[in-house]
Amino acid sequence: MSLGLRTEGTNTKLLVMDLHIHSCLSPCADLTMVPSMICNANLDVFSVTDHNSAWNVAVFQRRCSSKLFIPGIEIHTAEDVHVLGYFPNVHDALKVSSIVEGLMDKFEYDPERFGYQVILDDEENFSGLVEYYLGFPTKVTLDRAVELIHSHGGIAVLAHVDRKFGAMYQLGLIPDVTNIVEVRNKETWLSLKKKGYVVLTSSDAHTPDEVGVRKSYLEVLRGEELSTEKVIRKVSAGHVRTLWEI
Ligand SMILES: [Zn+2]
Numbered sequence: 003m004s005l006g007l008r009t010e011g012t013n014t015k016l017l018v019m020d021l022h023i024h025s026c027l028s029p030c031a032d033l034t035m036v037p038s039m040i041c042n043a044n045l046d047v048f049s050v051t052d053h054n055s056a057w058n059v060a061v062f063q064r065r066c067s068s069k070l071f072i073p074g075i076e077i078h079t080a081e082d083v084h085v086l087g088y089f090p091n092v093h094d095a096l097k098v099s100s101i102v103e104g105l106m107d108k109f110e111y112d113p114e115r116f117g118y119q120v121i122l123d124d125e126e127n128f129s130g131l132v133e134y135y136l137g138f139p140t141k142v143t144l145d146r147a148v149e150l151i152h153s154h155g156g157i158a159v160l161a162h163v164d165r166k167f168g169a170m171y172q173l174g175l176i177p178d179v180t181n182i183v184e185v186r187n188k189e190t191w192l193s194l195k196k197k198g199y200v201v202l203t204s205s206d207a208h209t210p211d212e213v214g215v216r217k218s219y220l221e222v223l224r225g226e227e228l229s230t231e232k233v234i235r236k237v238s239a240g241h242v243r244t245l246w247e248i
């Protein structure tokens with residue numbers, strides 16, 4: 003695997019990562035958010051995190067083999083808070099996705115108005131549509147969402163805490179469910195870093211030109227062999243830097 007590594011010290015280097023990207027499965031994302039448009043982005047590590055579903059993670063893993071791919075999901079909880087889950091493998095992401103699917107109201111919606119939710123096959127062809135709206139809150143509480151992610155070997159991250167559908171914005175505080183947070187603003191980064199949180203910055207890209215516009219960096223050893231599992235454990239252990247720490 004050839005990664006576009008950034009030189010750091012003699013023994014360490016930084017991998018460029020964007021852990022919050024929506025595919026054409028998310029109703030609010032562009033239909034061009036498919037592997038061939040995203041795989042060549044200037045990133046070493048990336049994750050696809052669609053709203054309340056992980057149906058498209060397998061095709062990204064298959065077709066983006068030049069990058070470290072982290073199967074993900076963005077769960078919209080009953081409290082109207084977005085939580086990201088990152089998993090060591092596609093299988094666990096899909097298991098969580100199907101549990102979340104069972105805990106959603108299946109409202110019919112108008113895709114012309116609110117956006118198509120496209121499932122891709124292995125060849126990146128449009129193979130199906132999700133016909134209920136993925137953009138609504140689920141019946142999964144925040145506690146349950148984090149527990150679900152953890153019990154499937156994943157790590158849970160409170161998404162964009164300082165904007166709409168983020169924990170601080172919706173609840174006025176950071177609930178004590180995980181110590182990993184994604185932020186938008188430098189001020190939030192500063193205050194949460196001081197409190198001991200692991201802080202990430204990611205793009206939340208919904209169009210190809212947004213991929214990688216905000217990113218984080220993963221600290222690794224030179225020559226270190228990496229896997230999806232290892233990357234998420236490193237994130238969890240805080241071996242990350244935001245764009246303000248480079
Ligand atoms: Zn979100």
Ligand SMILES: [Zn+2]
Nearest residue numbers: 022024076206
């Ligand atoms: Zn998002």
